[in-house]
Amino acid sequence: xxxxxASAHLGSFSARIKExxxxxxxxxxxxxxxxxxxxxxxxxxxxxxxxxxxxxxxxKRCLLQLLxxxxxxxxxxxxxxxxxxxxxINLAEPSLRKNDDLHLGNETLxxxxxxxxxxxxxxxxxxxxxxxxxEASGGPWKSTFHQVTETQxxxxxxxxxxxxxxxxxxxxxxxxxxxxxxxxxxYPALQAGMFFxxxxxxxxxxxxxxxxxxxxxxxxxxxxxxxxxxxxxxxLHLLREIETRVWLLAVESEAQGKSEGEIxxxxxxxxxxxxxxxxxxxxxxxxxxxxDNHINSMKNRTVEKYDARExxxxxxxxxxxxxxxxxxxxxxxRRAKGYAPSRRPMVDQVDKGPEPEDSFNSxxxxxDVQLQDxxxxxxxxxxxxxxxxxxxxxxxxxxxxxxxGQISAAKQLQQKLSPGQMPSELILVDVALRLAAMSTxxxxxxxxxxxxxxxxxxxxYTLIDQHLIYPLQVLETLATVFIEGSxxxxxxxxxxxxxxxxxxxxxxxxxxxxxxxxxxQLLSLKAQESLEEANLLVQTHHMPAASIAQILAESFxxxxxxxxxxxxxxxxxxxxxxxxxxxxxxxxxxxxxxxSEPEVGHALMRLVITGQEIPLACEVExxxxxxxxxxxxxxxxxxxxxxxxxxTRVEAYVSEGDFAxxxxxxxxxxxxxxxxxxxxxxxxxxxxxxxxxxYSAAADPTTGSTEAVRGFRMAVLTSLKHFNPYDLxxxxxxxxxxxxxxxxxxxxxxxxxxxxxxxxxCYDRDQNADLLESMRYYIEAAEVHSSIDAGNKxxxxxxxxxxxxxxxxxxxxxxxxxxxxxxxxxxxxxSRFLEAxxxxxxxxxxxxxxxxxxxxxxxxxxxxxxxxxxxxxAVLPLQPSMLIELARFYRxxxxxxGDQSQFSVWLTxxxxxxxxxxxxxxSFRCLLKRTRDLRLRLQLAITATGFTDVVDACMKALDRxxxxxxxxxxxxxxxxxxLPLM
Numbered sequence: 001x002x003x004x005x006a007s008a009h010l011g012s013f014s015a016r017i018k019e020x021x022x023x024x025x026x027x028x029x030x031x032x033x034x035x036x037x038x039x040x041x042x043x044x045x046x047x048x049x050x051x052x053x054x055x056x057x058x059x060k061r062c063l064l065q066l067l068x069x070x071x072x073x074x075x076x077x078x079x080x081x082x083x084x085x086x087x088x089i090n091l092a093e094p095s096l097r098k099n100d101d102l103h104l105g106n107e108t109l110x111x112x113x114x115x116x117x118x119x120x121x122x123x124x125x126x127x128x129x130x131x132x133x134x135e136a137s138g139g140p141w142k143s144t145f146h147q148v149t150e151t152q153x154x155x156x157x158x159x160x161x162x163x164x165x166x167x168x169x170x171x172x173x174x175x176x177x178x179x180x181x182x183x184x185x186x187y188p189a190l191q192a193g194m195f196f197x198x199x200x201x202x203x204x205x206x207x208x209x210x211x212x213x214x215x216x217x218x219x220x221x222x223x224x225x226x227x228x229x230x231x232x233x234x235x236l237h238l239l240r241e242i243e244t245r246v247w248l249l250a251v252e253s254e255a256q257g258k259s260e261g262e263i264x265x266x267x268x269x270x271x272x273x274x275x276x277x278x279x280x281x282x283x284x285x286x287x288x289x290x291x292d293n294h295i296n297s298m299k300n301r302t303v304e305k306y307d308a309r310e311x312x313x314x315x316x317x318x319x320x321x322x323x324x325x326x327x328x329x330x331x332x333x334r335r336a337k338g339y340a341p342s343r344r345p346m347v348d349q350v351d352k353g354p355e356p357e358d359s360f361n362s363x364x365x366x367x368d369v370q371l372q373d374x375x376x377x378x379x380x381x382x383x384x385x386x387x388x389x390x391x392x393x394x395x396x397x398x399x400x401x402x403x404x405g406q407i408s409a410a411k412q413l414q415q416k417l418s419p420g421q422m423p424s425e426l427i428l429v430d431v432a433l434r435l436a437a438m439s440t441x442x443x444x445x446x447x448x449x450x451x452x453x454x455x456x457x458x459x460x461y462t463l464i465d466q467h468l469i470y471p472l473q474v475l476e477t478l479a480t481v482f483i484e485g486s487x488x489x490x491x492x493x494x495x496x497x498x499x500x501x502x503x504x505x506x507x508x509x510x511x512x513x514x515x516x517x518x519x520x521q522l523l524s525l526k527a528q529e530s531l532e533e534a535n536l537l538v539q540t541h542h543m544p545a546a547s548i549a550q551i552l553a554e555s556f557x558x559x560x561x562x563x564x565x566x567x568x569x570x571x572x573x574x575x576x577x578x579x580x581x582x583x584x585x586x587x588x589x590x591x592x593x594x595x596s597e598p599e600v601g602h603a604l605m606r607l608v609i610t611g612q613e614i615p616l617a618c619e620v621e622x623x624x625x626x627x628x629x630x631x632x633x634x635x636x637x638x639x640x641x642x643x644x645x646x647x648t649r650v651e652a653y654v655s656e657g658d659f660a661x662x663x664x665x666x667x668x669x670x671x672x673x674x675x676x677x678x679x680x681x682x683x684x685x686x687x688x689x690x691x692x693x694x695y696s697a698a699a700d701p702t703t704g705s706t707e708a709v710r711g712f713r714m715a716v717l718t719s720l721k722h723f724n725p726y727d728l729x730x731x732x733x734x735x736x737x738x739x740x741x742x743x744x745x746x747x748x749x750x751x752x753x754x755x756x757x758x759x760x761x762c763y764d765r766d767q768n769a770d771l772l773e774s775m776r777y778y779i780e781a782a783e784v785h786s787s788i789d790a791g792n793k794x795x796x797x798x799x800x801x802x803x804x805x806x807x808x809x810x811x812x813x814x815x816x817x818x819x820x821x822x823x824x825x826x827x828x829x830x831s832r833f834l835e836a837x838x839x840x841x842x843x844x845x846x847x848x849x850x851x852x853x854x855x856x857x858x859x860x861x862x863x864x865x866x867x868x869x870x871x872x873x874a875v876l877p878l879q880p881s882m883l884i885e886l887a888r889f890y891r892x893x894x895x896x897x898g899d900q901s902q903f904s905v906w907l908t909x910x911x912x913x914x915x916x917x918x919x920x921x922x923s924f925r926c927l928l929k930r931t932r933d934l935r936l937r938l939q940l941a942i943t944a945t946g947f948t949d950v951v952d953a954c955m956k957a958l959d960r961x962x963x964x965x966x967x968x969x970x971x972x973x974x975x976x977x978x979l980p981l982m
Contacts, residue, residue: 047067114130115127115130115131115134115144115148118130119148119151119152119155122152122155124148124152127148127151128145128148128149128185131144131145131147131148132145145185146185146187146188146191149181149182149185149187150187150191150195152181153178153181153182153195156174156177156178156181157174157178157199160174168208168211171207171211172211172214175196175211175214175215175218178195178196179218182195182222183227186228188233189222189223189225189227189228189230189233190222190223190233190234192219192222192227193218193219193220193221193222193223193233193234194219194223195219196215196216196218196219196222197216197219197242199215200212200215200216200219208253208256209249209252209253209256210249210253210256210280212249213246213249213250213252213253213280213284216242216245216246216249217246217284217287219242220239220242220243220246220287220288220291221287221291223238223239223242224239224291224294224295225294225295225298226290226291226294229294230298231298231302232295232298236295243288243413244397244413246284246288247284247397247400247401247409247413248396248397248400250280250281250284251281251397251400251401251403251404253280254279254280254281254404279542281401281404281405281406284409285406285408285409288409292412395423397413398410398413398414398423398426399423399425399485399486399487400485400486401413402425402426402429402486402487402490403485403486403487403488403489403490404489404490405490405493407426407429407490410426411426414426425482425486425487427457428457428461428478428481428482428487428491429487429490429491431454431457431458431478432475432478432490432491432494433494433512434454435454435458435471435474435475435478436471436475436494436495436497436498436508436512437507437508437509438471439471439472439475439498439501439502439508440502444468444469444470445468445469445470445471446467446468447467447468447469450469458474461477461478461481471498472495472498472499475491475494475495475498476495478491479491479492479495489540492540493540493541494512495536495540496533496536496537496539496540496541497511497512497519497537498511499533499536500519500522500523500530500533500534500536500537503523503526503529503530503533504519504522504523504526504530516537516541516543517543517547517548517551519537520534520537520538520543520548520551520593521551521554521555523537524551524552524555524581524590525555525558525579525580525581526579527555527559527579527580527581527586527590528578528579528580528581528586529579531589531590534590534593535593538593545594545595545596545599546596546599546602546603548593548594548595548599549594549596549599549600549602549603550603550606552581552587552590552591552593552594552600552603553600553603553604553606553607553622554603554607555580555581556581556582556587556604556622556625557607557611557614557618557622558580558581559577559580559581559582560582560618560621560622561614561615561618562577562580562582563577563580563582564615564617564618568582584625587625591629596633597629597630597632597633597635598629598630598633598635598638600626600629601625601626601627601628601629601630601633601635601638602638604622604623604625604626604629605622605623605626605638605641605642605645607622608622608623608626608645609645616652616653616656616658616661617658617660617661617664619649619661620661620664620665620668621664621668623642623645623646623665623668623669624664624665624668624669626638626642627639627642627668627669627670627671630642631671639671639674642669643671643674643675646665646669646675646678647677650662650677650678650681653665654681654685659682659685659687659690660690660694662678662681662682662687663682663687663690663691663693663694663695664694665678666678666679666682666691667691667694667695667697667712670708670711670712672711672712672715673711673715676715676718676719679691679715679716679719680719680722680723683716683719683720683723683724683730684723684724688716688720688730688733688734689733691716692716692733692734692737695712696737709738713734713738713740716734717731717734720734728747728750728751731743731747732744732747732748735747741784741785741787741788742788742790744784745781745784745785745790745793745797746781748777748778748780748781748784749777749778749781749797749800751774751777752773752774752775752777752778752781752800752804753774755770755771755773755774755777756770756771756774756804756807756816756817757817758770759771759774760816760817768808768811771804771807771808772808774804775801775804775805775808778797778798778800778801778804779797779798779801781793781797782794782797782798782801785797795841798841799838799841799842800842802838802841802842803815803816803838803839803841803842804816805838806835806838806839810835813826815839815842818843820843823839823842823843823845824845824850824853826839827839827840827843827845827850827854828853828854828857829857830854831858831864831868832868832871833868833871833872833875834871836854837875837876846876848879848881848882848885849881849882849885851872851876851879851882852882852885852886852889855868855869855872855882855886855927856886856889858923859886859890859919859920859923859924860919860920860923861919861923862919862922862923862926865923865926866923866926869926869927869930873930878927878930878931880933880936883927883931883936883940884939884940884943886924886927887924887939887940887943887944888943890920890924890944891943891944891945893920894920894944894945894946921946921947924944924947925947925950927940928940928941928947928950934954934957934958935954935958937950937954938950938951938954938955938958941954
């Protein structure tokens, strides 16, 4: 038969079955109903028989598909069974799998083997669907769905341990995933809590206290019924012991977090019950308070419903309520540890979903008795947790909570586990709080105002000699009474809050009720009066570095805005918007409160990025301070972000024409390499003078380094050369500002040369303004050179100034910018010594060999020679080498020309006068006369020849002196002066 025909037959059968009940009920009555059940059972047996004879799994699957859609008149139980068999055959038969993604092997699997195979291949959704099918069949498959969930969680733990256990974030994520899995599939609260307890014990030695605390806290929430909003599924005395352990781990985690500088709880956001509480102590207190409220509300509901149903279920309620009281108030006796129940029986005894609100009512009060039996079994496996919680551990947990300021939690924990005992530290804390409430800045309290209890405690620890006490002094004394780690930290925090409240003018109760961050924020608004109190507050309270930095940044911005409105921004003097925080020096002191300098930079930058309508001047100050902290902490990422932000903000500054802020930014930040574009903008817009003024105002002579000054100078000069290379006035301003003597002198000389060139381009004899300017520049350059003891450069500048003056006096001749040959020619042609000396100094020709040619050119004119030599001797010495050179010139000239006295004038060579020999001799005699050294004069006369009288006179004078006489032998001359003979 074809599938379509079989489907039609079964459809017709189902329709007839649906029609038969009404017909039989009206005509036949009860006999018809018996017939209907017989028809259904017969049809089911026939269908089963047909299934058993199917030759192939494919045909069997087709028949099961048809039977699952048929109605056998039995309420759908047969159809449900056929649907389960159809679902199973698709998975269990290897030949029917389209693609073997499940990897279930090649053998036909039974129900249990199929479930196991799906779990082993991590096909959790398929396994969960198959578990639902099995649970619907009843029998031994109860709680199979929850077993799949547990197996999946265990598989996740095993996989994480193998691959990701070394990463703390992944470990925290693992327990978060398990928590999400249990909530999604309504895993029983008892099993979920025991899961976390079991794994917490297994990995206790390998995990830090913070992660272990998270696991136990999750377990506590499940076992108390807080997550499922049901009754507690664990004995109350065991819940309290786990709670104690949770408190101990919370305190240990908080201490470790403070020592490591951690602020937020890792992975806390993965628990939906934690909220946004960052402090682990506060978070634990919040969760345990919710847990206690939940347990109490469940008890109240139980009592109310018990009272309402007491007439109907008196005996059952009496029995179950007694068992409930036993669970909640006393510990059950230990059983032998040899009994270890298997996993499946324990799972079977636990309901799979959240309990309804009336779970404590009459039919369900048997769950309490069952809970007590379950707890006896659970104690066997988890007795180690109880063994770790003794009186010493309880006291340590209470005192640790006290140290961290959890006074209510400490008292509650003490009341829950040991109400008969009260540590003395709790009494001292109460006394400290009462004294703090009485404290004021100048408070003196009469002893008579104290009650007996408070006075007795104070007298037991401090000596009171007067009738007045100072609460703050008593508090400081009590702080030394506490043991470190057992309340001393809390007492110190109380003292810090008292001092902060006195400065702020608040009552202690109001200040103590505020968060420490809020107190710090209020203190920062009185920056010039409360630094000491703020420092004590930060030392005694644990505050996130980011929060401290944010408060300081916001307070600084408020001070800056006030200073900007009052016009105090340009001066860091005493006057200003006191007592706000707005000066750099004050902010640097307050910034020491924050343990992380990058956080301060981030907070300041965040104000710039997110702030709206902040004045540009205030924005610049924030950027400068931010860069200071980034630089001091070597936070390169922060510096990069700041530079990028400054680049985007420059356009706003330029469009507003606020170049003063730009200059303040570049000089205050000091990062001239990264912000070089700002220098270019300022120089292009003619704001160089403003830039130098801002740098002088920002430079700190005590801390400013030579490297920083050099860096700014090089950056400015580089920008000048790039954007305005011909603005010599700007260069002169920079050189003068930085006292650059050599560069200033070079610039002056360059400007002098340019002025001279301008005059030559015009070459107007009557207009010598350019030459006068050139002369002034040379004189100024000489003055600069002389100030740095640069003698040669000073002489050269003076010589150039003299040469310019010569050009002004004799404009018809060119004296400036001569070549070496032309300069020598001009020097030789000079008839006056002063002009010749100017040329010689200006062109570096002031040498004996050069002057020999100049003097020789004057020899044919004895009158000029005598005048020239007289001026020469007054300024320069007659060097022997020069005189000998002139003697040789003379002898060569005489020898070359010979005796021309018998020739006519027109035969004289070179156009020389007829008496040239006479003139040469006369001029040379002038030189001999000016030579004081007799030996040199004798040598010159012999070399030149023709001066026998001079030779005789010298020989006669030398005959009077021995050959060994020193050159200092003197003779008396005219006027009584002594002249050297040699």
